[in-house]
Amino acid sequence: MEAGDAPLTPSPENMAALRSAKKALRLEMKRRVAALSDAEKRRQTEVVSRRLIAHPKYQNCQRIAVFLSMADEIQTEYIIKDVFQRGKECFIPRYKSRSNHMDMVKLCSAEAIQQLPLTSWNIRQPAADGSQEEALTTGGLDLILMPGLGFDKHGNRLGRGKGYYDTYLERCLQHSKGKPYTIALAFKEQICDEVPVTETDEKINEVLYEAP
Template sequence: MKADNAPPAPSPGNMAALSAAKKVLRLEMKRRVAALSDAEKRRQTEAVSRRLIAHPKYQNCQRIAVFLSMSDEIQTEDIIKDVFQRGKECFIPRYKSRSNHMDMVKLASAEEIHHLPLTSWNIRQPAEDGLLEEALTSGGLDLILMPGLGFDKHGNRLGRGKGYYDTYLERCLQHSRGRPYTIALAFKEQICDQVPVTETDKQIDEVLYEVP
């Protein structure tokens, strides 16, 4: 599903109302995914992964950022293996716990993931003090795979409330390579009619999920 030409995000206006609407939708999206069996999540992960690997934007990219998935997200480990098998450069998120800052740092191999420390979110990421290549200090990125709790047909994304990816996409605009193409990976249960947004929320280019 590609984002259509949606109107600009509305003015924040009543931020309290927007915040409340997002909170309600986050709970609903979490409830929907929690109802899925492990087998169903694996099945949809395989279907979405196949769609991504066949996608021209994926096939033609060289520098790609991939999120390390949590249990309630499309699993990305096999995608990362495919990235390395194709000789692409893979970057993964590194969050700074004391701020809402995120970098995309270069991964040396798919096997390296299993040796990374666990965060409080129970996902692996490189140590905050590690000296690793950051995508925006070198060649930029061609493609970013986006996580999220919910998505709509306009390319609006419901994150977990920290703004990591919105801020990072804003930083990408300062790079000579410009804004990378963005593809979200989702369970079909995460697609909703409308995601409430503020003027700081960034639209994504495309959402991949299993379609009948």
């Protein structure tokens, strides 16, 4: 393809094959993580958290978005506490379940998480009352910590299929600060040889996990 040409649109057959491959890989990733003991997940969480906190991108950022973790993800409670201890500004996701729209809204303290309402996914998120600062309406973001089900070493990410983060990263491009640096947090069991992707899937800059 010549420089400047538009990317080719995948055929319906290719799109169906991609969707099928993603579905199979999601099931495999969920199976791998489900096989981990709670103690092993805590151990890997500690390793990954330490690596992140020592990372120059983390140390030098001021405005950071952090996901509130589910049971099958690297746990982020310690990271959020560290964000506040360092005087950084912390933003967390607020999802609209009937669309792929997500905002990153400001969290006032680590303790405030326990007062947030639970969603149908059994994770906490800010109420949609418009009272919290949204990152892209003010100073943008320096760093986004990315969840996911699977990752490869080329920066490809397998999400849960809703497209929340891909769409949000596209919106970040419209902000004067531009696209934030993105770091995924993963169990080593979530690292794949190759994640199937489409042209709407956003690459991530880096994946942190316990290397073998």
